[in-house]
Amino acid sequence: MIDQKNQDELEESIELFFFAYRAFTSRPDRMLEQRGLGRVHHRILHFVGRNPQIAVNALLGILGVSKQALNAPLRQLIEMKLVAVDVAEHDRRVKQLSLTAEGKQLETQLTGTQMKHLAAVFAAAGPQAEQGWRAVMRTIPEKS
DSSP states (O other): OOHHHHHHHHHHHHHHHHHHHHHHHHHHHHHHHHHHHHHHHHHHHHHHHHHHTTHHHHHHHHHHHHHOHHHHHHHHHHHHTTEEEEOOOSOTOOOOEEEHHHHHHHHHHHHHHHHHHHHHHHHHHHHHHHHHHHHHHHHHHHOO
């Protein structure tokens, strides 16, 4: 059972998490908005960039979304020539995704702003705080 003190601390933690996420995403959101894109596009660009030649089904698993939810934003990125689609050599039914040169450039800009943000925050908080944060972030998906 959660007592009042713990409840207050947990509510504060929820608010801190919300405000931190908003701060973390605000600059990339503005950059994306200029191109008519949103956070879902950023997620796709990020994970395709980190996993070149990723199969669409594997990307669905990483993002935890349905094919229907991925279809429109992925199609938009392909039409904008930010993501390329190839057929897998091992199975012609498998579509593999990779970033184009322009897609890599955009993803580098978006992620670069976030890396600078985190680097500054970690430098200010110190290495123990950074390790604690990573431990918490790794545990959240496990406890979902």
